[in-house]
Amino acid sequence: MKQIQGAFITGYVTISVKGSNPELFFQKCIHSGLTIWDVKKTADDTCTGNIKLKDIKVIRQIKRNSNYKITFVGKKGYPFTVKLFLRKKQLVVGLIMSILLIIFLSNIIWEVKITGVPKEIEEKISKQLESYGIHPGSWIITLESPNSIQQKLVKDVPELLWVGVHQKGTTFFLEGVEKIIVNKEEVKGPRNLVATKKGIIKTMYVSKGLPKVHVNDFVEPGDVLVSGIINESEETDEDEDSESGNKNLELVAAAGEITATTWYEVLVTIPLEASYEHLTGNQEKKHYIRIGSVRAPLWGFGEPDYKNIHSEVVERELNFFKWKLPVKIGETILSEKMYTKVERSREEAINTGIQQAKEDLKLELGQEARILSEKVLHDTIENGKVKLSLYISVEENISEEQPISKSLEK
Amino acid sequence: MKKWQQGIRPWLIKYLALPSDIILELPRITIIGQLHVYIENHQGLATFTDSELKLKTNKGFIQIFGSSFVLKMMLPEEILLEGIIKEVKFIPD
Numbered sequence: 311m312k313q314i315q316g317a318f319i320t321g322y323v324t325i326s327v328k329g330s331n332p333e334l335f336f337q338k339c340i341h342s343g344l345t346i347w348d349v350k351k352t353a354d355d356t357c358t359g360n361i362k363l364k365d366i367k368v369i370r371q372i373k374r375n376s377n378y379k380i381t382f383v384g385k386k387g388y389p390f391t392v393k394l395f396l397r398k399k400q401l402v403v404g405l406i407m408s409i410l411l412i413i414f415l416s417n418i419i420w421e422v423k424i425t426g427v428p429k430e431i432e433e434k435i436s437k438q439l440e441s442y443g444i445h446p447g448s449w450i451i452t453l454e455s456p457n458s459i460q461q462k463l464v465k466d467v468p469e470l471l472w473v474g475v476h477q478k479g480t481t482f483f484l485e486g487v488e489k490i491i492v493n494k495e496e497v498k499g500p501r502n503l504v505a506t507k508k509g510i511i512k513t514m515y516v517s518k519g520l521p522k523v524h525v526n527d528f529v530e531p532g533d534v535l536v537s538g539i540i541n542e543s544e545e546t547d548e549d550e551d552s553e554s555g556n557k558n559l560e561l562v563a564a565a566g567e568i569t570a571t572t573w574y575e576v577l578v579t580i581p582l583e584a585s586y587e588h589l590t591g592n593q594e595k596k597h598y599i600r601i602g603s604v605r606a607p608l609w610g611f612g613e614p615d616y617k618n619i620h621s622e623v624v625e626r627e628l629n630f631f632k633w634k635l636p637v638k639i640g641e642t643i644l645s646e647k648m649y650t651k652v653e654r655s656r657e658e659a660i661n662t663g664i665q666q667a668k669e670d671l672k673l674e675l676g677q678e679a680r681i682l683s684e685k686v687l688h689d690t691i692e693n694g695k696v697k698l699s700l701y702i703s704v705e706e707n708i709s710e711e712q713p714i715s716k717s718l719e720k
Numbered sequence: 721m722k723k724w725q726q727g728i729r730p731w732l733i734k735y736l737a738l739p740s741d742i743i744l745e746l747p748r749i750t751i752i753g754q755l756h757v758y759i760e761n762h763q764g765l766a767t768f769t770d771s772e773l774k775l776k777t778n779k780g781f782i783q784i785f786g787s788s789f790v791l792k793m794m795l796p797e798e799i800l801l802e803g804i805i806k807e808v809k810f811i812p813d
Contacts (some may be wrong), residue, residue, distance in 0.1 A: 313795060333768035339796045341764070349791035351769050359791070 313345045314360075321387030323350075323659040332357035338372050357361040358383060374430035416629040417450050420480040427486035431469050435486060436463055438466050444482060451626040479632055500561030500714040503536040503547055505529040507708045509570035519564030529570065529708070536564040538714050568709045571682065574671060576700045583694060585651045589620060593645040600625070608639075616646035647682035660689060660697040667700050679706035726762040747777045749808065756792075757784055757791040758810070765799070773801055 336346050336359055346619060349359040361369060363385075373380050395424075396402060422439060424432045442462065444453060452457070454595045456475040463473045471489035475482065503519065511527045526628065540560045546673040596610035600609040654662065668681055681704050688699040733740050741748040741761060750758040759775060759782065766781060767774040768791065773784045789803040 314793060331767075333765055336768075336791075336794060337765040340796050343796060346794040347792060349768070349794060351789070354769075357768070359794075 315346050317362055317387065319388045321385070322360050323363060323366065323382050323387075324358055324360050324383045324384040325369065325424060326352075326383045327378050328356050328381070329376075331503070332356060332378065334377045335372070335376065338376070339369065342368060343370065344368060347398050362386065362428040363389065369468060381463060382435045386459045387440065389610050413628065413630055416480065416631055417480055419444065419446055419450060419453075420450050421446060422484065424484045424486065427470070427488050431467070431486065431488060433494045434467055434469070435463065435473070435484060438463060438657075439484075446521070450477070450480070451628070455624075479629065499563060500538045500712045501563050502534050502714055503564045503566060503709040504537050504712045505531055505533045505535055505568075505708050506569070506710045507531055507570070507572050509572035509707075509708055511535075511568060511570050513569045513703055514566065515566070515568075516566035519566065521566075523568075536566050536710055538562050538564040539651045553564055564711075566709065567707060569705055570708045571703055571705055572708065573703045575687070576671065576698075577669045578663045578667045578700065580654070580659045580666070580698065581694060582654050582656075582691070582696065583651070583658055584654070585649060587618075587620075587647050587649050590646045590648055592616065593643055596642040596644065598640050601638055602636050605640075610642075614644055614646070616644070618647045620645045620647040620650065656689075656691065656696065660686060661696060663696060663698040664700060667698070667702065671702060671704065675704065675706055679704050681705075721808040745778050747775070747782060749782065750778065751805065751808070754786075754805050757805055759799045759801070761797055762799060763797075765794075773799075775799065778808060783807075783811055785809070 329335065333349070336349055336357065339346055339361070343363045344361060346359045346361055350355050351356060358457075363676050369380065372592065403713055405565055422436065422444060427435065436445075439459075442454070442459065444459070454462075456477055460473055460475045463475070464470050467473075469489055470486050472487045474485040477483070486522050504618060508528070508530050511523055511525050511529060514521060514525055514535075516536050519538050522534050522537050529535065533662055538561055538673050540562055575638045592614075594610060594614045597608040599608055600606070621639060622645070624643070625638045628639070629634040633671065664684055664686070671681065672679065681702060684702045686698060690697045729743050730760075731744050733743055738747065739798075747762050748760045750756075752758070757772060757773075757804065762782070763776040763778065765774075766776050769787070770789055771785060771787050773789060773791075775784075776783045784801065785807040786803050786805040790799060791801040792802045
């Protein structure tokens, strides 16, 4: 039966042979190597049988030399089904249209879901998203990546601490976390002000409490700067300390601002030679469509005549329901880049080193700190690098609140 | 020469156990119950009706009787017959 397997795919026809002894016609056919199956004798002078579609030509030749009458009774198989289907043009057009429609709809945002934030922020986010072009009904492929949307949103909506953007098929999920401005927990109740760093007191402004140090005093970390115990007598002894509650010490929350000159020793290394690359701002965009590994350019031909090129590829996928189509639309951004080499002399290197150290220190200490002076203690050149040891003096606030009960326990 | 060949053939079958249908060019008929008859090595179709199939062979004819016959497959030298089989007859020349 192997010979007739697969006949449905290649197609077969049923023929009816009319004449005297019609079975002899089939005999001739098989003699010339054809395969015939399901042969039936329907009447004395007619016989029906199935032959393969490709054998029809041979049948015609055999028929020419005989006086049998052949009629095609039926045709079955894949080629005929396809033909029948293709003949119905509206059906084919409809099918293609519906597939296109599904692809179209699968690549549209249907829903934007915002969770985790109160209503008014939700409103704000959706308004902001609208301005980015993210709303139900917009094309997914024209949108930016969720990552950059995330960054933009956090920047544009100040109430947001963090927002997670992810796309699941045709839905955009946004999970926001509201920024709750938590004031630094102030130590309530009686407290002292203590030093956090060693330094020399420069200015003192005490609004509440009893100052314990004077301007130009040297303090170590942990020293009490302003005491919250106002009527503390000098002769308070240790045995009386336990009965401090009875003695009715007057306790207040010390407040004030104490700035002191502090100093830092910083080590920096600056290379004498530095090279870096930067983009000149000239760029060209190329668009292409990718099917599997084959790329077909859509827009932007030819190579830009930049000397050095930094290229960036952004690809977007097309969806069909939940599946990703192997078709991708991509964009290549070719930017011109330049290499710059900087050579510094010893003095220049030292200067940049000082600048760098100052900036680093400022970042570390905050905005209120003021750098007073810097001094190069030591510099060496090693392996093309300048090693600097710097001494920087800074004016900054060194006070910190400390509750009194804790200090009493000590 | 031909006689000598014909003489050696039964000897080959007897002593070397070679299949007789190939050596003697005889039809091989396989019958499965009453349903199917599978004939190999025939020499052509002589008659085929709803109730009769006659095939030419090397030495005479094979005649099969029955009812509702359908030739399930026809290949050169092979035929598969389906139907209700009643009789298988050999008619020598």
